[in-house]
Amino acid sequence: MKSAAAWVALVVASLPLFVAVSPVAQAEPHAPVIVTLGDSLTAGLGLPQSEAFPAQLQAVLKARGRDVTVIDAGVSGDTATAAAQRLDWALPDNADAVIVELGGNDALQGVPPEGTKAAIEKIIVSVQARGLPILLAGQEAPRNMGKEYVEAFSAIFRDLAERYDVIFYPFFLEGAALNAELMQPDGMHPNAKGVARIVENILPKVEELLARVAAKG
Template identity: 55%
Template sequence: MGRSRVVRHDGRRAALAFLIVSLLMTLVTPLQAQEAPKTATKGRSLNLVALGDSLTAGYGLPAAAAFPVQLEAALKARGHAVAVANAGVSGDTATGGLDRVDWSVPDGTDGVILELGANDMLRGTDPAVTEKALDAIVARLKARGIPVMLAGMRAAPNLGLDYGKRFDAIYPRLAERYGLILYPFFLDGIAGDRSLNLADGLHPTRDGVAKVVTGILPSVEDFLTRLRKGS
């Protein structure tokens, strides 16, 4: 009888322990399931579109050397989960970008790096026309809930002081108007350097694009931080 009671008590204790563990598992598992999506959402990859002209498209370069590709690689090397689509069209003006912005920037885009205006400047287009088109692009993207980062351009000296002042003022004014992150001059450190440009003197080489990426990278990282915060 004594041995039988011991066996029964041990059996009851084992059953009770199993019941407690089972109850704990049913409580913990739903909590884990609820927390997992939050982590996944926070760390999800961001989809950027580089909307621009030949400087974005990678004129005269292999596809792998274009600005969006090199930028994406540099960002990933710094631990950012991001994809950068190339929406550059050689020869495009700000007005041309406005004409195609709706289909060049698909739904699901988290942010746009806007690089347009160089061809307007080279053609001597009235800066008011360029600014109006760029303003409309930003406004249209904002209406779709897509934030914009602005990559600025500067006028060539041979266009004169008056034109230069009017053109160069476009980008800071737009950035202030819409609260945009601005990289003031896309070709900073590249313009005029023959070793970093193709024979035409206008388009960066692979190394020139790499230098563009190095220069713009901190601003793009600030942009990503803003996107992650949802502002």
């Protein structure tokens, strides 16, 4: 029969083997954080925060089993240049992806398309330098700005999306614009139902954005 001391020695000797073959505890999966950088269309002007685009997008994603946090970094009245200037503090360190929705105020103010393009390009370059995938939502200029301006403005978003390989959604207000039932009385901002329509339409692109986040690991 082995002595008590021999049994203790045997158990101690086996500990390294036990540790080596024990399964490693798996870390909890990280819940992606999407930052929506935009103007009043993102901030939800005229709506309770619970009905704004970021909140409705997060709710729909969670309903689909996606544990995603959507942060509202929208500021009403922002031009692309103003958003570029606040980018450093608008993006938290835990951001995983960014939706860029800007340009509407530029068009309303008649900002030259090249100025808007330069500002959005600066944002894209800065966000990509952090290794974050981007979903760029395009805008359209009012038709009373003239055909040349409207075409040049529309081209901004497509050109930048192609140049920097970002996910592209041509028109943020698609499905809501010009529909009185989905827009607020000002005709420029969606109501709660309009935001729901926007979320529904843009959702496949958001899923594509999350796929890029997952691919990064």
